[in-house]
Amino acid sequence: MLSASGRGSKRLENVYRQLTATLAIGSGSECQARLSPSQHQAKAFMHSEAGAADADTQTQAPPKRARLSQQSVYICGVARTPLGSFMGGLSGLSATELGAIAIEAAVQRAGVPAAAVGEVYMGNVCSAGLGQAPARQASLRAGLPLHVDCTTVNKVCSSGMKAMMLGAQSIMLGARQVVVAGGMESMSNIPHYAPGMRAGTRLGHSQLLDGMLHDGLWDATHDIHMGECAEMCAERLGISREAQDAHAVESAERAQRATAEGLVAWEIAPVEVAAKGGGKRVVKEDEAISKMNPDKLRKLKPFFRPQDGTVTAGNASPISDGAAAVVLASGAAVQQYGLPVLGRILGFGDAAVDPRDFPTAPSQAIPAALNHAGKAEEALLHGFVFACVAKRDVEYWEVNEAFSVVDLANRQLLGLDPQRVNVFGGAVAIGHPIGASGCRLIVTLLNVLRCKHARLGVAAICNGGGGASAMVIEQVDSVAAEHC
DSSP: OOHHHHHHHHHHHHHHHHHHGGGGGGGGSSSEEEEEEHHHHHHHHHHHHHHHHHHHOOOEEEEEOTOOOTEEEEEEEEEEEEEEEETSSTTTSSSHHHHHHHHHHHHHTTTGGGGGGEEEEEOSSOTSSSSHHHHHHHHHHHTTOOEEEEEEEEBBHHHHHHHHHHHHEEEEEEEEEEEEEEEEEEGGGOOOETTTTTTTTSOOOOOOOHHHHHHHHHEOOOOOOOHHHHHHHHHTOOOOHHHHHHHHHHHHHHHHHHHTTHHHHHHHHEEEEEESSSSSSEOOSSSGGGOOOOHHHHHHHHHHTTTTTTOOSSOOOOOOOEEEEEEEHHHHHHHHHHHHHEEEEEHHHHHHHGGGGGGHHHHHHHHHHHHHHHOOHHHHHOOESSOOGGGGGOEEEEEESHHHHHHHHHHHHOOGGGGSSSOOOHHHHHHOOOOTTHHHHHHHHHHHHHHTTTTTHHHHHHHHTTEEEEEEEEOOGGGGGGGO
């Protein structure tokens, strides 16, 4: 039996062990923790000679950092379709059909029973013509049961990541144990609108509106194309046409290399489509990466400012079709169903700026996500929060390349190492199906972390209206790739 003083020492030691185990992610960083009085007392105790001696005789080594937590959100399965070119190989499939392919593959890879899925969140930006409840359609097409509730999310380009945030929050609150989240878009199939037809056009011409341009690529606040916002960003930050072209070429080279080396295949759920002349063929790779010609790219005329602009079709992301999905689970669900753990969501955040400045919004969403990542679930239970998870702790970054200038601007503003950003290429190279890209970034980030045997990564994406979303991901050590 421990004496009263021994029991007090043991209690303080346990508090401090919980503290240090939770703080493991921030060790060696600039982060500071705001501790409760009991934790200050525990810290003082453990640093005293008596406390150290007591701990040596009464305790075991602290638990491993990658242990399961019932409050954490784990990523147990991921999948994305290859990204199809505009009116290309995937254009015969609707957004909901692409979404179903991604959901089905993610669920199968996770090995979770379909009946265990409690909810589905799927991002989709241009839903006109898809029919009611696009997320619900994708869920049912994927074979999930009728009882699974579904929500479609529209945060423009951030939709897929926001869907993941909502799913994670549902698990963190204890409302669900398993959630499927992701995004889907078939930009090839976004319809044109005929405004005024309901009331009738009695005289004169009628105009069709391009739904993709109107609802996906046009800033409604300032009535300008998002490409003009990219031009404003380049002008404000002094990012040249040459720098943007060089970025686009490098992005394509990275994507081509990662694909040729077989690294990207881990992400992909192959899609069977109709072949020309009859029969079927399987699409396994992103279609746009084979179309990059550096010499032609450098000769392209500016698209948004023909006389003196810097943004071209070559250093902007291609219009694309595709979908991505992940299976999120609580620690209890991981244990109950024996699920694989690919990674853990440490935190996330959103930010907003003037809609014209949307390209630089990730530079504000990323600090918000890092700060939230410090407020770990275990820490909240023990009465303290971190000040932050430090930027220098992050090993790899994914910043969505809506335009080359977006990635270049955020690298510049945040001081990121270019060799650790979008290392498998980005959206300028492979495409940007706007409702899916937020989740696609997470799938790619997990792939990069496993292949590089790294632990911490951050993904961020800007969106129309001046917003951005970011997420901090930890790869769990036990699932590092054996061969990559």
